[in-house]
Amino acid sequence: xxxxxxxxxxxxxxxxxxxxxxxxxxxxxxxxxxxxxxxxxxxxxxxxxxxxxxxxxxxxxxxxxxxxxxxxxxxxxxxxxxxxxxxxxxxxxxxxxxxxxxxxxxxxxxxxxxxxxxxxxxxxxxxxxxxxxxxxxxxxxxxxxxxxxxxxxxxxxxxxxxxxxxxxxxxxxxxxxxxxxxxxxxxxxxxxxxxxxxxxxxxxxxxxxxxxxxxxxxxxxxxxxxxxxxxxxxxxxxxxxxxxxxxxxxxxxxxxxxxxxxxxxxxxxxxxxxxxxxxxxxxxxxxxxxxxxxxxxxxxxxxxxxxxxxxxxxxxxxxxxxxxxxxxxxxxxxxxxxxxxxxxxxxxxxxxxxxxxxxxxxxxxxxxxxxxxxxxxxxxx
Numbered sequence: 001x002x003x004x005x006x007x008x009x010x011x012x013x014x015x016x017x018x019x020x021x022x023x024x025x026x027x028x029x030x031x032x033x034x035x036x037x038x039x040x041x042x043x044x045x046x047x048x049x050x051x052x053x054x055x056x057x058x059x060x061x062x063x064x065x066x067x068x069x070x071x072x073x074x075x076x077x078x079x080x081x082x083x084x085x086x087x088x089x090x091x092x093x094x095x096x097x098x099x100x101x102x103x104x105x106x107x108x109x110x111x112x113x114x115x116x117x118x119x120x121x122x123x124x125x126x127x128x129x130x131x132x133x134x135x136x137x138x139x140x141x142x143x144x145x146x147x148x149x150x151x152x153x154x155x156x157x158x159x160x161x162x163x164x165x166x167x168x169x170x171x172x173x174x175x176x177x178x179x180x181x182x183x184x185x186x187x188x189x190x191x192x193x194x195x196x197x198x199x200x201x202x203x204x205x206x207x208x209x210x211x212x213x214x215x216x217x218x219x220x221x222x223x224x225x226x227x228x229x230x231x232x233x234x235x236x237x238x239x240x241x242x243x244x245x246x247x248x249x250x251x252x253x254x255x256x257x258x259x260x261x262x263x264x265x266x267x268x269x270x271x272x273x274x275x276x277x278x279x280x281x282x283x284x285x286x287x288x289x290x291x292x293x294x295x296x297x298x299x300x301x302x303x304x305x306x307x308x309x310x311x312x313x314x315x316x317x318x319x320x321x322x323x324x325x326x327x328x329x330x331x332x333x334x335x336x337x338x339x340x341x342x343x344x345x346x347x348x349x350x351x352x353x354x355x356x357x358x359x360x361x362x363x364x365x366x367x368x369x370x371x372x373x374x375x376x377x378x379x380x381x
Contacts, residue, residue: 012355013293019040030366049089055277062075068098106213110140110143111145112144133254136212137212149180154175165251190258204226204248241255288317294326340369
């Protein structure tokens with residue numbers, strides 16, 4: 001019997017890789033002759049790089065680059081097991097978690113470190129990229145990324161603008177003459193579940209700016225500055241980013257990739273499943289197990305577990321959901337998409353206990369669930 005385990009992280013307790021290992025051990029406790037494939041998953045947000053590296057037996061490369069406010073940080077990119085594909089998360093060099101609450105300032109924060117990571121990867125020979133856009137501290141329209149790769153953002157007097165979205169009101173010209181020519185040789189797949197436009201009430205500044213430290217007035221100003229930036233980009237490239245779906249991802253970095261890179265934007269979980277080899281393994285599997293820290297209505301809006309259920313259903317494969325906690329009000333909706341829905345917490349195990357000893361509980365619960373499943377649906381000989 002071939003079983004694929006593809007959980008996301010159980011946030012606050014164990015990583016996706018640890019959850020996959022715990023599930024695999026639970027399966028082998030109950031059915032030691034099973035073939036178990038561990039494919040830790042993610043939905044394209046933070047953790048995607050590490051999970052793809054783990055799922056493909058890849059490696060991590062670390063460089064010192066500029067953090068969101070210019071201070072040096074150690075940031076990593078992943079190389080997949082095919083030794084050709086480079087995975088970069090914007091959160092690594094330009095992430096909100098790199099700043100304290102008092103340091104958050106989307107007017108000054110820059111994506112330049114992410115561009116520096118791309119440059120390091122180009123120097124190492126990579127031309128196939130997956131970019132994860134979750135968790136940024138920035139609202140600079142991706143200008144930092146472009147600046148690190150040679151593009152210049154000039155004011156009316158021909159001087160370079162300071163870093164950050166707050167300076168974009170002074171933008172007069174975008175000089176692309178020194179933009180890294182190697183970009184034309186590349187393929188960029190942008191993993192993002194955000195379809196917000198660049199500007200407007202649903203744009204980057206108003207929707208995501210507050211969590212990055214923006215006041216209401218600051219968000220209004222940043223929105224005007226990104227709108228001006230989009231005007232200049234349209235003059236330069238002919239591409240109207242203002243209302244373009246996904247352009248508002250990562251403080252407008254999505255728009256920079258769409259306008260200046262050979263890029264396609266895809267749903268995060270689809271990118272992860274394709275890159276990890278999930279499709280090929282599912283085709284020959286008998287059962288799939290997935291899970292996450294908490295499953296609720298949000299799960300059905302593009303989270304990893306739901307993407308796995310959709311892909312497996314298209315191939316007629318059963319999927320069991322085992323999560324730390326299942327929202328009681330969402331259980332019925334979840335059961336429409338999964339063969340079975342289970343939680344670690346419940347009965348004698350409290351939610352707190354399930355998080356404190358998540359690995360053991362996931363392993364034990366997996367064995368129990370598989371035993372009942374095999375009794376109900378014994379494998380064909």
